[in-house]
Amino acid sequence: MFAYCADPKSLEGLAWLACYLTTGKHMGLYWSFGTVLLLLAITAPVALAFGFVGAMAARSPFLPARIIGKGYTAMVRGVPDIVFFLFFVIALDQGIEWLNHQIRCPDWTEPIRQGLEFRVCPQAKVPLGSSPQYVHQLYGFGLAVMTFSLVFGAFAANVLYGAMQAVPRAQLETAEAYGMNHAQVFRRILVPQMWVYALPGLSNLWMILIKATPLLFLLGVQDIVYWARELGGAKTSAYEYPHPDWRLYYFLFLLVFYLGFTKLSEIVLDRLTARLSRGQATAAGEAMRKAGA
């Protein structure tokens, strides 16, 4: 990074620290914050979409859709997150490779499962064994997004299902009296009004999602907790910057990061609640109306 960092052993004090904090390894740590934020930015809307579809399916008058919707939420909600993370990713990964194997190597005669090994033909590996490391990392990240979305989508589905049920029946009846059909009532009346009922539950989920990001390491993505542990561990002079056990400071930094991030989320969510309560037939909406009058 800096020119004077060429010989770290001769440095002292702040110059040493400046060089230490800009090593390639620390860049890995800084990048991993981006990874976590990107995961949140993609997962949150995807999970919400899963939840929305799940809730719609669970409310559907069509029996098979109802079974799928309710089955999805019941299954994911009933299995511990960590088990789901470990099981689902392996199952998904091997499932993709198995399908790919059937398509690409129909002439392959060896069994795919050999004892504990899972062995598809080399052309069916996803990603290919010869692809550069960043492709593997991208694939791992994609699997992580998929898993997080499925898990949090199930919780969101339940929250949205409850919120849809909470919209006063009188509102929907009025809309029907105006001659709107089922889809119109859903789109124009039910969905705009349900958010205020869903928000407390959804904001809870968002907080839990933020705190669940360290599970990324389980999925082979090098997240901030991985780097904090790796960087904080005691280093002998095999490394350029030897230091004693500094994990306390690194984890303290993570603590501050997570606390700051959740605090910021709370502020934003509070504002959103206020915005959505305006004009609603809820206690908060009523209080707002009175304050304004």
Add this chain to the structure above:
Amino acid sequence: MKKLLIATALVALTAGAGLAQTVRMGTEGAYPPYNFINDKGEVDGFERELGDTLCAKAGLTCEWVTNDWDSIIPNLQSGNYDTIIAGMSITDERDKVIDFTQNYIPPAASAYMALTADAKIGDGAVVAAQIGTIQAGYVAESGATLLEFATPDESVAAVKNGEADAVFADKDYLAPIAAESGGALVMLPNDVPLGGGVGMGLRESDTELKATFDAAIQSMKDDGSLNVMIKKWFGEDATTF
């Protein structure tokens, strides 16, 4: 179908244009001087240099991957990488589930490290070791209470903060730590020879790759370059072939 086959064959051919097969090397990256992540964020250490040399000899392109020690064998079996080169001792137990090349480090001693030279290590003592290592297995049978940790670094930290009376690991890993602790940590004199040396782990079905690496290791043993490399990373007193 035929077109598809020709296409795949073409892809396979062009991919192998440099006549080089890509082999993914799985390591832990937390066990200096065997393997560690250096300050540039790359895999470094004895096994990095050895692995790169072996790949060059065998005409393979090698890509380095790090993986938690805990799950390093299952991830090899499910094909996330093709070899384990992570200071893994050859034992009968592991040999049942994966294959090993011939050893590239001769059977070396494991040792205890503690805060004082008179620390207890036998009955009633608490000894730290990394989970799933031959050292952890040895401690469990020695009568001492075993305290397992996910990374070697954490097992050393447990001794420093008094959680454990001693830590048991490869001597080559502990010796530099004791030497640089300024007297805070000392090596205990009773060394224990364990395992059949360190070898590369491969899937049992990968017999061809195993033969390739076996030959490459043998050639390095024959011309003495392996001994030079061992001395470079583990010091002049290290056991060689």
